[in-house]
Amino acid sequence: MHNKFKDWTIFNLGDHAIVFALEAKMDVLILNKLKQLTAFVSAKKIKGILDIIPSYHTLTLVYDITVFFSNTKNANEQLALFSKEILSEFENTISKEIINDTILYEVPVCYENIFALDIENISKQNKISAEEIIQMHTSKIYDVYSIGFLPGFTYMGMVDEKINIARHSVPRKIVPAGSVGIAGFQTGIYPSDCPGGWQIIGRTPWKIFDPQSDTLTKFKVGDRIQFCKISKHEFDYLNEYA
Amino acid sequence: MSVKILHKGLADSLQDNGRYGYQHLGIPPNGCMDNLSASLANYILQNNDNTPVIELHFPSSKIQFLQDSIICITGANFVPLVNEKSIALHTPILVNKNDVLTMLQPLEGSVAYLGIKGSYLAPDWLNSHAYNGKRLNTNDTLSFSSLYPNDLNKVKNINEQLNHTLIDKIQSNVFSNNTPLRILPGPAWKDLSQTALYDLINASFTISGQRNRMGYHLSGPLLHLTKPTTYLSSAVTMGTLQLLPNGSIIVLMADHQTIGGYANLGQIILVDLPRFAQMKSGVSFKFNITNLETAQTLYKEMYATFKY
Numbered sequence: 218m219h220n221k222f223k224d225w226t227i228f229n230l231g232d233h234a235i236v237f238a239l240e241a242k243m244d245v246l247i248l249n250k251l252k253q254l255t256a257f258v259s260a261k262k263i264k265g266i267l268d269i270i271p272s273y274h275t276l277t278l279v280y281d282i283t284v285f286f287s288n289t290k291n292a293n294e295q296l297a298l299f300s301k302e303i304l305s306e307f308e309n310t311i312s313k314e315i316i317n318d319t320i321l322y323e324v325p326v327c328y329e330n331i332f333a334l335d336i337e338n339i340s341k342q343n344k345i346s347a348e349e350i351i352q353m354h355t356s357k358i359y360d361v362y363s364i365g366f367l368p369g370f371t372y373m374g375m376v377d378e379k380i381n382i383a384r385h386s387v388p389r390k391i392v393p394a395g396s397v398g399i400a401g402f403q404t405g406i407y408p409s410d411c412p413g414g415w416q417i418i419g420r421t422p423w424k425i426f427d428p429q430s431d432t433l434t435k436f437k438v439g440d441r442i443q444f445c446k447i448s449k450h451e452f453d454y455l456n457e458y459a
Numbered sequence: 460m461s462v463k464i465l466h467k468g469l470a471d472s473l474q475d476n477g478r479y480g481y482q483h484l485g486i487p488p489n490g491c492m493d494n495l496s497a498s499l500a501n502y503i504l505q506n507n508d509n510t511p512v513i514e515l516h517f518p519s520s521k522i523q524f525l526q527d528s529i530i531c532i533t534g535a536n537f538v539p540l541v542n543e544k545s546i547a548l549h550t551p552i553l554v555n556k557n558d559v560l561t562m563l564q565p566l567e568g569s570v571a572y573l574g575i576k577g578s579y580l581a582p583d584w585l586n587s588h589a590y591n592g593k594r595l596n597t598n599d600t601l602s603f604s605s606l607y608p609n610d611l612n613k614v615k616n617i618n619e620q621l622n623h624t625l626i627d628k629i630q631s632n633v634f635s636n637n638t639p640l641r642i643l644p645g646p647a648w649k650d651l652s653q654t655a656l657y658d659l660i661n662a663s664f665t666i667s668g669q670r671n672r673m674g675y676h677l678s679g680p681l682l683h684l685t686k687p688t689t690y691l692s693s694a695v696t697m698g699t700l701q702l703l704p705n706g707s708i709i710v711l712m713a714d715h716q717t718i719g720g721y722a723n724l725g726q727i728i729l730v731d732l733p734r735f736a737q738m739k740s741g742v743s744f745k746f747n748i749t750n751l752e753t754a755q756t757l758y759k760e761m762y763a764t765f766k767y
Contacts, residue, residue: 218751231643231696231726232754241691255483267479268488270694272718277694279482282729282755283762292751363692365485365718368591372692408485426485428584434484 218293220300223308224250227300230277235296237276237304243374243402245360247274252439256318257307271438272363273372321358321441324406324421326397327452328354332420334389339382339399339416350418353377354444359404361440369408369426369434373442376404384414395420397444408434419444422455460577461525462513464599465559468520470671471595473579474713475511478587482694482717489589492570492672492713495733495761496534499629500574502765503531503551505617511588513573513595519562520595522573524554528605529576529614534633535568535737549626551576551617567634568737577603592714625764632761633733639747640731643754647690647702647722655682659724663743664708670740672714674701681706684722692720698727698735712736728754730761 218235220227226238237254239247255271258278265285270277286295328336328351336347343350359373366372376399384400389412392398396407398415405415408426421444425435436442447455464471474497477490491497497512504510513522517537524530529551532539539546540561546552554560562571579588580602651659664679683706695701695718699711702722710727711719713736727735728749738744 228646229643229751230645230694230723231698232728232751232758234694234696236646236693238693243691268482268694270482270717272693273691275691275693279479279694279696282758286755290752292755296751363718364483365692365694366716368485368487370485433481433486433585438483 218296220297222301222304225304227297227304229293229296233282234277234279235300237278237300239274241274243273243362248360248362248439251276252319254307255438257310258303261303270365272365319439319441320436321443322436324423324442324444325447325451325455326355326419326421326444327447327449328419329449329452331449332396332452333418334396335385335398335416336418339380339418342382343379345379350380351446353380354399354404354418355446358441358443361436361438361442362403364434364436364438367408367411367426368428371406371408371425371434371436371442373404375402382416385416386414388412388414392417393420395422395425397421420452422447422452422459460528460575460603460605462575462601462603463523463525464520464595464597465523466521467595467597467599468516469518470516471520472514472590472593472672473511473595473601474514474589475587476509476589477713478585478589478591481585485717486585487591487715487717488697488713489587489591490713491572491589492736493534493572493633493733495629495633496570496737497572497574498762498765499549499626500531500533500572503533503549503617503621503626504529504574504576506574506576507578508765510574510577511579512575513601515562515571515573516569517562517565517571519571522560524558524560525556525600526605527553527555528603529617530554530560531574531576533572533574535571536566537562537571538564538566539571549630550621551614553614565739569739570736575603577605580604628764629761632730633737635734636738636742636744638734639745640735641728641749641754642700642725642746643728643751644748645700645723645725646693647684647688647724650684650686650688650722651724652683652685655684658682659746660748661745663745665743666738666740668740672712674709674711674715675735677708677710679708682708682724688722690720690722692718693723695719695723696726698729698732700724700726710735728758730754730757
């Protein structure tokens with residue numbers, strides 16, 4: 218199945234998932250629409266849907282083949298009908314009930330050298346001072362486009378062109394939890410110690426993934442984030458008590 | 460009833476059918492690499508289907524049973540031994556207190572399952588017991604409740620009820636190496652060059668030595684896109700064929716990341732994943748395109764056989 222409905226493209230991902238896609242670009246209008254469709258589909262509590270995964274311009278629904286369909290005859294037709302029904306209902310309600318559970322977070326980040334493993338590197342490559350990098354990184358409000366790769370890893374955008382930098386060609390063996398980095402137009406936060414290739418410019422004392430908490434992750438797709446600069450002193454305090 | 464890991468194996472873990480509903484937070488499903496063999500172990504033991512099993516890779520853990528119990532080993536044939544004496548696969552086996560299970564050699568397949576009669580006694584995390592990247596360690600102890608008294612008669616009763624046709628059907632589905640792996644084309648299919656498309660369908664591939672629960676790297680012809688393309692990360696599933704920038708393919712497995720930004724060439728269909736998971740490195744195979752209806756019908760047929 219490969220269908221169109223207004224701005225949407227709908228296609229199968231293997232034999233047990235379906236994707237609703239908008240134009241493939243990092244764009245806050247696309248993100249907002251996707252976020253609304255995510256909330257819309259989640260609220261329907263459709264039988265047999267196992268996972269609802271928004272990311273940038275796509276929403277993927279993973280389903281249990283044995284529960285989602287009553288039979289497998291004409292599965293493509295059933296999926297086409299299902300997606301058309303969902304999207305037409307969604308497009309009709311969207312203007313009336315804008316779902317707004319977006320939270321704006323002010324996330325403390327210590328940009329001092331001990332944590333800013335790659336700030337000198339960016340400074341050299343992009344011909345910009347460390348102070349300017351920090352100023353630029355903290356002056357914008359970013360949108361959360363995706364959470365994934367690792368539990369809680371938060372992808373945000375878009376950073377200023379002047380601090381846009383490619384990933385390391387060889388990933389670091391360990392990037393410490395809380396590290397804040399840049400990869401292209403994206404900025405992200407590492408939830409746990411793991412290998413990674415992003416250019417690290419600081420660290421937050423916040424724990425953005427906690428397997429025992431109710432929400433599990435601090436952020437969700439569509440949330441907005443502004444970073445604020447803190448000292449190593451403040452970092453140590455927050456790390457211990459916050 | 461408890462089992463104790465006397466000596467840890469290479470990559471053994473506790474798994475079940477997986478943890479769904481949290482991929483939007485980056486939490487992967489995990490679960491068994493070959494859920495057909497795992498389900499078979501629970502089926503033979505008359506356990507609930509989602510009862511956790513111990514997934515064994517080779518070299519496998521050395522495991523001691525701290526009470527009498529009934530076990531069943533399915534999946535790969537690693538030549539299981541209890542107290543150095545060989546035991547049968549796909550059969551309920553009575554083990555006694557302090558008996559020790561070891562695996563001798565990887566004769567056939569890549570992943571074996573140890574099922575234990577009863578239910579697993581530990582709090583779950585997000586409705587699943589599947590280990591999330593963690594491995595079984597030396598001295599770990601796992602507790603199972605035994606629902607029935609573990610006596611020989613019970614084993615005999617189970618044995619008499621065993622559906623050997625079903626067991627044979629599952630075995631042949633999981634261990635027939637000469638049939639192609641069926642795939643459905645993915646979003647980056649259209650970006651492949653003509654040569655790459657031809658190679659993907661006609662050439663032989665093997666699983667390289669670089670393989671683990673996250674993914675299997677393939678050896679084979681290098682495939683290229685018509686032009687360099689970048690993709691925004693989107694959701695992936697177990698069985699996704701990702702094309703790496705160097706032209707090689709990695710197939711995502713049970714511990715896959717929730718989203719991926721590499722070219723998504725397609726997905727191995729669910730019903731063929733157990734066979735792929737069990738394939739040994741170096742054995743050549745081919746891909747074959749199928750359609751959604753076939754994939755889903757085959758899947759339903761296979762799993763319907765477990766209803767009892």
